[in-house]
Amino acid sequence: MLLLIAAIMGLVEGLTEFLPVSSTGHLILAGSLLNFTGDKAKVFEIVIQTGAIFAVIGVYAARLGTTAGALFSSEARAKRDARRFTLNVLIGFLPAVVLGLAFGKAIKAHLFTPTVVASTFILGGLVILWAERRAASSASPGSAAKAARAPRVQEVEDLSPLDALKVGIVQCLALVPGTSRSGATIIGGMFLGLSRKAATEFSFFLAIPTLLGAGAYSLYKERALLSASDLPLFLVGLIVSFLAAWVCVRWLLRYVATHNFIPFAWYRIFFGILILVTAALGWVHWAE
Numbered sequence: 001m002l003l004l005i006a007a008i009m010g011l012v013e014g015l016t017e018f019l020p021v022s023s024t025g026h027l028i029l030a031g032s033l034l035n036f037t038g039d040k041a042k043v044f045e046i047v048i049q050t051g052a053i054f055a056v057i058g059v060y061a062a063r064l065g066t067t068a069g070a071l072f073s074s075e076a077r078a079k080r081d082a083r084r085f086t087l088n089v090l091i092g093f094l095p096a097v098v099l100g101l102a103f104g105k106a107i108k109a110h111l112f113t114p115t116v117v118a119s120t121f122i123l124g125g126l127v128i129l130w131a132e133r134r135a136a137s138s139a140s141p142g143s144a145a146k147a148a149r150a151p152r153v154q155e156v157e158d159l160s161p162l163d164a165l166k167v168g169i170v171q172c173l174a175l176v177p178g179t180s181r182s183g184a185t186i187i188g189g190m191f192l193g194l195s196r197k198a199a200t201e202f203s204f205f206l207a208i209p210t211l212l213g214a215g216a217y218s219l220y221k222e223r224a225l226l227s228a229s230d231l232p233l234f235l236v237g238l239i240v241s242f243l244a245a246w247v248c249v250r251w252l253l254r255y256v257a258t259h260n261f262i263p264f265a266w267y268r269i270f271f272g273i274l275i276l277v278t279a280a281l282g283w284v285h286w287a288e
Contacts, residue, residue, distance in 0.1 A: 003236050005036050010048050010237040014244025017052040017211075018204065018252055020128060020183030020264050021271075025117040028177055029275065032114055032286050040225050042108065046218040047234055049211040051241030056204050059249050081157060088159050092168035092202070093209040099172045100214070112177050114275060114286035120178030121272030128265035131187045135196070135260070151195035156202045159194070166192050167202060171210070178272075181207065187261070200256050204249065 012030045016023040027045045031037050057064065070082035153159055159167075170188030174181035182203050189199030219226070278284040 006233045006236040007240045010240030014241040018182050022178045022180035025178035043222045047215045048237035048241045050215040051238035052245035053211045055245035088164035092164040092206045095168040117178035118272040118275035121268045125265040125268030132260045152193040154195045156198045
């Protein structure tokens with residue numbers, strides 16, 4: 001039964017990690033329904049995010065390999081571009097490290113509840129609708145706001161260090177469960193002048209150090225809770241998360257080329273309302 005729960009949780013993580021719908025929020029809700037809660041469950045939820053990150057590394061393996069090789073290249077331009085890209089990812093990663101270490105314990109103690117998740121689901125959906133309406137108005141022919149709101153960063157390689165820092169600061173909103181790390185970075189990036197494609201790709205790359213670091217730190221910090229018997233549970237979650245995320249990332253890259261995020265906004269709003277209504281009426285007991 002525990003391995004089945006691990007597989008379900010891994011599937012939820014892989015399918016939601018890179019969509020603007022909050023993987024942590026879905027994991028909290030799924031864990032509540034499956035009665036998979038407690039300190040060990042929280043560690044499990046963080047660690048299986050690593051499987052989703054390996055999927056991103058796999059999808060972008062050639063690009064990451066080229067960048068790593070260019071860091072030591074004799075060709076000046078390639079080396080400069082690779083160093084700039086690497087520096088931007090590290091700069092974007094830094095705010096989450098600082099705020100996560102400072103407030104992570106308090107956030108886990110007080111905000112990891114279905115009620116908070118439902119509320120941030122709805123709020124995040126409204127923000128996405130606002131962002132997409134703003135993007136649509138900037139693309140409308142003859143719009144007075146078109147020139148001012150048109151994306152100034154079309155490709156992820158064009159980001160400046162200041163752009164990376166701003167996106168990294170926005171990513172910190174995802175410390176509140178239900179906000180969505182990918183949603184914060186993608187929609188926040190669009191507000192900051194990135195194209196939908198550039199914001200999505202930078203969100204993927206920024207996830208690599210962020211989630212790998214979170215997983216390693218959580219394992220180290222809570223190592224006393226774990227034992228060798230937990231290894232099958234974690235392996236199942238990691239493998240299923242990897243496979244689901246691989247499919248999701250490849251689909252999302254095709255999706256953003258021709259679509260917006262409005263369907264995800266309405267999904268967030270509907271799901272958040274559903275949680276609040278079912279809890280209020282006593283139809284579902286969402287364990288706090």
